[in-house]
Amino acid sequence: MKKILDMLTEEMQKAFEAAGYDKALGKVTLSNRPDLCEYQCNGAMAGAKQYKKAPLLIAQEVAEQLGDSHVFQEAEAVAPGFLNLKISGGFLRKYLEDMKEDSKFGLTMPEKPKKIIIDYGGANVAKPLHVGHIRSAVIGESIKRICRYAGHRVIGDVHLGDWGLQMGLVITWLQDEKPDLAYFDEEFEGEYPKEAPFTISELAEIYPAASAKSKEDPAYKARAMEATYKLQKGVRGYRALWKHIMNVSIADLKKNYSSLNVEFDLWKGESDVQDLIPDMVNYMKEKGYAHESEGALVVDVREDTDTREIPPCMILKSDGASLYNTTDLATIMERMRLYDPDEIIYVVDKRQDLYFEQVFRCARKTGLVKPDTELKFLGFGTMNGKDGKPFKTREGGVMRLEELVRDTRDEMYKKIREGRDMPEEEAGQVAEMVAVSALKYGDLSNQASKDYVFDIDRFTSFEGDTGPYILYTIVRIKSILNKYKEQGGDPARTSLRAAENEAEKALMMQLTQFSAMMQNACEETAPHKVCAYIYDLANAFNHFYHETRILGEENEEKKSGLIALLALSRDILETCIDVLGFSAPERM
Numbered sequence: 261m262k263k264i265l266d267m268l269t270e271e272m273q274k275a276f277e278a279a280g281y282d283k284a285l286g287k288v289t290l291s292n293r294p295d296l297c298e299y300q301c302n303g304a305m306a307g308a309k310q311y312k313k314a315p316l317l318i319a320q321e322v323a324e325q326l327g328d329s330h331v332f333q334e335a336e337a338v339a340p341g342f343l344n345l346k347i348s349g350g351f352l353r354k355y356l357e358d359m360k361e362d363s364k365f366g367l368t369m370p371e372k373p374k375k376i377i378i379d380y381g382g383a384n385v386a387k388p389l390h391v392g393h394i395r396s397a398v399i400g401e402s403i404k405r406i407c408r409y410a411g412h413r414v415i416g417d418v419h420l421g422d423w424g425l426q427m428g429l430v431i432t433w434l435q436d437e438k439p440d441l442a443y444f445d446e447e448f449e450g451e452y453p454k455e456a457p458f459t460i461s462e463l464a465e466i467y468p469a470a471s472a473k474s475k476e477d478p479a480y481k482a483r484a485m486e487a488t489y490k491l492q493k494g495v496r497g498y499r500a501l502w503k504h505i506m507n508v509s510i511a512d513l514k515k516n517y518s519s520l521n522v523e524f525d526l527w528k529g530e531s532d533v534q535d536l537i538p539d540m541v542n543y544m545k546e547k548g549y550a551h552e553s554e555g556a557l558v559v560d561v562r563e564d565t566d567t568r569e570i571p572p573c574m575i576l577k578s579d580g581a582s583l584y585n586t587t588d589l590a591t592i593m594e595r596m597r598l599y600d601p602d603e604i605i606y607v608v609d610k611r612q613d614l615y616f617e618q619v620f621r622c623a624r625k626t627g628l629v630k631p632d633t634e635l636k637f638l639g640f641g642t643m644n645g646k647d648g649k650p651f652k653t654r655e656g657g658v659m660r661l662e663e664l665v666r667d668t669r670d671e672m673y674k675k676i677r678e679g680r681d682m683p684e685e686e687a688g689q690v691a692e693m694v695a696v697s698a699l700k701y702g703d704l705s706n707q708a709s710k711d712y713v714f715d716i717d718r719f720t721s722f723e724g725d726t727g728p729y730i731l732y733t734i735v736r737i738k739s740i741l742n743k744y745k746e747q748g749g750d751p752a753r754t755s756l757r758a759a760e761n762e763a764e765k766a767l768m769m770q771l772t773q774f775s776a777m778m779q780n781a782c783e784e785t786a787p788h789k790v791c792a793y794i795y796d797l798a799n800a801f802n803h804f805y806h807e808t809r810i811l812g813e814e815n816e817e818k819k820s821g822l823i824a825l826l827a828l829s830r831d832i833l834e835t836c837i838d839v840l841g842f843s844a845p846e847r848m
Contacts, residue, residue: 261366264772275325297344304341315341349758366775369411380607381418385509389661395640400607401522402787405839410782420529428488429470443497456504460512533590549626561621573622603634610639641711669695690845697727697842705791733798734844737830757821763807770800794836
């Protein structure tokens with residue numbers, strides 16, 4: 261289905277051509293003066309020099325050609341040569357009816373869908389998720405959903421940090437605290453216990469304690485590094501402990517991510533590509549891509565056109581150890597072998613821009629990816645407190661993600677219970693849904709690359725540009741539709757009609773922008789565009805609601821048309837919040 265602006269442009273191009281001018285001048289855009297008109301065309305201004313003619317005269321001649329247009333209700337030429345346009349009510353109604361019948365509300369599916377891998381989450385095993393993890397999870401999940409809705413095949417990978425020093429730190433701590441465990445007995449040949457020798461709560465305390473000790477005690481850190489080395493070389497007891505750490509951590513990670521409606525298709529980590537690294541390194545050496553520099557193995561990635569310093573990409577340290585670069589390059593190689601993606605998107609802190617520039621250039625230079633494979637870095641800003649600094653607890657520590665979700669849920673529960681007659685259990689369920697909308701919309705409504713201030717009072721407000729406001733609008737629509745059913749009506753059997761007032765028409769016009777917005781949000785990996793759209797749509801609906809009698813309308817045909825408009829508004833709003841990663845309750 262064509263976008264509405266494309267259809268309006270086609271009609272305008274016919275008029276320019278009929279008036280004797282280049283049809284390319286007939287591009288129609290949304291009006292930047294909605295108080296004067298709904299759409300506009302500035303083609304006469306552009307054509308004045310080409311045809312050596314006053315732009316107003318060109319605009320007047322084109323406007324005459326639109327006198328009997330079924331698309332435009334009005335086409336007025338105004339000085340110095342603009343065409344001010346109003347869309348026909350009948351054409352608008354028909355366009356919305358076609359949207360209503362289309363499974364994607366008019367969004368055209370791609371001829372050649374892309375295969376996309378999105379690397380987001382970035383959690384480290386053995387460490388609890390903290391507020392710094394929210395942006396990657398929330399943004400990545402939304403981009404995954406948007407691209408899927410737009411017709412692409414998308415794979416989401418959490419890409420766990422599961423092979424580094426934190427593993428050695430945990431193992432060393434356990435060895436000191438529980439030295440009699442079978443895992444540390446080199447002569448043990450039996451089966452290790454199926455139950456982990458620690459709980460998730462204990463694990464959450466072990467890592468920070470071990471990390472702090474390693475910073476104060478060089479000998480302890482050396483032991484942790486030795487434990488990491490043994491783990492990576494396959495020492496049986498250490499591998500068994502590592503599996504316990506993985507199982508306990510991943511179960512907790514899934515629970516925390518689930519509380520934000522975040523789901524991954526792949527739970528791969530750095531450990532999955534360790535066996536690929538030796539062959540990859542040998543390949544880079546044999547092909548002449550990698551060379552030694554001060555004992556380390558590096559690949560030069562600098563280009564003659566660079567305006568800033570781009571250091572070489574280090575593949576192995578001087579002691580032969582691999583780095584994050586090594587693991588990320590091996591992961592790219594594995595993804596190409598297993599999935600052959602057209603695009604890989606990394607949703608990561610924007611401060612890692614240079615690092616990913618090095619990795620991407622290295623992957624291209626060494627042929628790990630095809631020439632037309634797109635590697636995209638989507639860097640996000642920081643979630644800050646009201647003081648403008650990275651968000652902390654009241655005590656000044658780093659807040660765990662589960663605490664942030666809990667605090668937001670508690671705040672929503674308190675607001676929902678105030679002045680609302682709702683059973684406690686239902687209030688708790690609703691608070692959970694609305695809290696997710698508050699957190700996710702509060703994050704996603706900002707352009708990903710920008711920092712933003714986390715303000716729980718503003719984010720949980722039912723007024724303004726917030727998730728709860730969007731949900732409240734949807735619930736209001738659902739309530740009206742339910743009452744219509746109670747009166748014996750069936751929203752599914754209603755048909756749209758031409759708008760009778762400005763508020764109704766404004767709502768209808770806002771709905772028509774859905775497909776263009778969604779395609780744009782996908783192409784630019786920009787969830788904030790979905791947020792901006794539904795905020796405008798919610799405002800348009802609420803204005804229409806306050807201006808229009810709906811259930812009290814005595815003319816049944818007119819009431820049916822209004823209900824059809826409400827049902828379409830609900831469906832599009834719910835589609836949009838679904839791609840943002842949250843949903844609306846039946847009542848609030």
